[in-house]
Structure formats: structure tokens, C-alpha cells
Amino acid sequence: MNQGFPIPAGRQIHLPWLDGLRGIAAMWVLASHVQILSGMRDIPVLSWGGIAVDLFMLLSGFLMAHNYFLRRRAEPWDEPRTFFMFWLRRFFRIAPLYYLLLIVAIGMGAMLAEDRSSIAAIWPSTMTPLHRYLDGSVGNYLAHLSFAFGFLPDYAFRTALPDWSIGLEMQFYLVFPFLMLAFSRFGAFRASVAALAICALAWLLLPTYFQRFEMPSLIFMKLFVFMAGMWVAIARQEGPMTRSMLSAVGIIVLWALMQRHMQAGEPHLMSLFRLLMVVGMFYLMNNGTLPGSGLSGRVVREMRKLLSGRVARFLGDTSYCVYLLHLLILLPVAGALARYEAYVALPSPVRFLICLALVMPPVYLVSWVLFRTVETYGIQFGRSVVRLFSRPAVTAPGARRANT
DSSP states (O other): OOTTOOOOTTTOSOOTHHHHHHHHHHHHHHHHHHHHHTTOOOOTTTTOHHHHHHHHHHHHHHHHHHHHHHHTTTSOTTSHHHHHHHHHHHHHHHHHHHHHHHHHHHHTHHHHHHHHHHHHHHOGGGOOOTHHHHOOOHHHHHHHHTTOGGGOTTTTTOSSSOTHHHHHHHHHHHHHHHHHHHHHHHOHHHHHHHHHHHHHHHHHHOHHHHHTOSSOOSHHHHHHHHHHHHHHHHHHHHSOOHHHHHHHHHHHHHHHHHHHHTTOOOOHHHHHHHHHHHHHHHHHTOOSOSTTHHHHHHHHHHHHHHHTSHHHHHHHHTHHHHHHHHHHHHHHHHHHHHTOHHHHTSOHHHHHHHHHHHHHHHHHHHHHHHIIIIIHHHHHHHHHHHHHHOOSOOOOTTOSOSOO
16 A cells, blocks of 8 residues: 555655755746746646746645644744744745845846836737836835735735745745644644635625735735645644545635635636646655555656656755746846847747746856855854754754755
8 A cells, every 4th residue: 555655644854856846836937937928828837827836835835834743842832932933944044035136126127127118019918017116115125125015915016026925925924833723723624614714704804905916915815725735744744644635625626616706716727727736746745545546656656756856956946046036037038039020020939948048047047056155044044043042952853954
């Protein structure tokens, strides 16, 4: 039964194949934006950058819950100090690189707006409001430096960075400790249903507020994806995974139905793909207890190997940098290309490939440098700060970096 699934439930600290998944998600977002900015939206799945961001959220929900189970004895969640240390870790994981690129993005705003206008002059349907690039106000800086922008419709989509999801991620970190407390006190299923009900109620009571968001940067809109990832971690912790998988599938389906009731739905194919992505995540983490484990074991083993290799590790290491940085390089390149009639006259797939080939090398080169410097040093500094607030104690088995 367990052949091909050598993971004791909830025991393995570092899950290397998640590096590859993060790398795929970042490259997927990059490719989807290249499609838009080269005037091509012909490939359904590749153009779904929003679903790629959902993959990041799914992984984040899993990893936060996974690390919770690893640390819960040394860092009990009924102590406020544990909340504070969790928030410190996550802040220093996200903020240093984000703050640097935020300043760069706002500083480049006028140039990027000009490039965006050049692209929209050829393909008008790709246009976004130029105020996104031109707002260098103190209010915009404060909203983003404080990570409050995800709650504020006027600022949630107001820089050249794809940072609407960064604000969303920080909101998830804010509520995660309370979610885990609710899961442990009331049971994961009841707590999940209650959380979804609160999200739906907020949407129903404040429809105008929700409609003002250009992107789903509010936690009420995307909590269901984070929770699906948490259910994968719960499944591995409990051992038998089928019931947890059905719970996660139920969360996805229930929220899709509620969105349609609130007239905020998406194409059926995208909803189905997200559902399959969640099921695929369960099978990738399978400990041999899911239906069809005997048949899928070899496939899962090969997928884990592929997603754990050297290239996958590089893609995973650079994924956060690639996600944040890529538009700062892509927009000038795509804007320059759009000014050449010969390029515009090419078939859209050729334009896409040319733009992608020109953008990927500098994006990944700069991302690697930023990962090795700003991101890595920021995480290390964060660990030093956390140690200042940590009383001497036996280190938890998962206290070292576990897919941060």
C-alpha cells in the first residue's frame, strides 16, 4: 500500500519537491504576463496567472500548518509570545526584498507608465489605469510599507509590482494563529465552515466595498485557498488522508457556489482546474492512504524527484524574487518591442516567445543575486531578532528552516 510513499505522516521537516512547485508558480505568473503584454491570450491554462497565484497560496497554507505541527511543543500556540515570534519570522521573510523593490517600482513609475501606454496603443484590451504606476504619494508609501494596502481598495493595486497578493499573504499570516487555535479547539472542519461563513457574510454585508477591489487582495476573498493547503498538512499529520482531502474539496466547491450566488464567479474551467490542483497537491503529499495509491505511487515518486532536482531547487529559491521583480524588467522590454512594427506584425505565438526569451535571463539573473543577498540576509537577520525574544529552550525538531 505504501510503496512509493516513504513519508511518515507529519514527520519530514523539509519537503524538497515544494521548491519545484514554487518555481513553477513563479514561472507561470511570468509567462501569463508575457502573454498579456505581447498581445496573446490564446493558451487557456498558461494565461491563468491568478490560478498560479492560488498555487502560491495553497503552498503557503500548507507550509504554515506544516511548520505549526513541527514547532507546537517548543512554541505552544496558547502563548502570545508564540504569535509574536511567528509574525516576526514571516515579516522578515517577506519585507526586506519587498521594501527594496517597492522603492524601485515607485521610482520607475513614470517610465513604466510610458511603456504600458506603448503596449496599450497596439493592444488596447491590455490597458490598466496609469495611476497604478504614477502614485508616489506619502499615502501610497505608508499603505504599502505597513502592508495595510490589501484592505484599502484605493491602494490595493497601486504599484507596478504584482503585490496585491503580498498584502493578502500578510493578512493570512495575521489570522493564521487564530485559525489554528480555532482548529484545535473546535475541530478543523467546524472551524473551516465557520471561517467560510464569516467570509461570505462579510461579502454579503459589504458588497460595494468588495466590488471596489480590482484584484482579490482581501483575505475574505481568498481564505478558502489557504485553508485548502492547511487541510493537506492536517491530513499528513492525522495519517489517513482521504477524509481531509474530501474536506478540502468541499471547501473549494462550497466557495465556488457561494461566489456564483454573489455574482462574483469565474469561468467553470478555472474553478475545475483549481479543484484538480488541490487534489493533485494531496496526491503529491500522499502517505499511501489515498484512493488509488498503489497505481499512482510510481508517478508520485517520479514527480517528487523531478520537483526536487537542482533546476527545481534554483527555480524555488528564486521564486519570490521572480514573482516580485519580473514586471520591472518585462514592461520596459515589452514596451520597447511594441514600438517596432516588424515585431507587432509577427504571429502572436512568435511575439510571445521572443518576449519571453528576452525577459527570462535578466529576470532570473537579478533574482538569483537578490535571493543570495537581500532575501537571504533578511531571513538571517529575522532569525537573529527572533532569538532575542526566545527564552532558552530545547529546539523543536522543525525549528530550522523548513520550506520557508
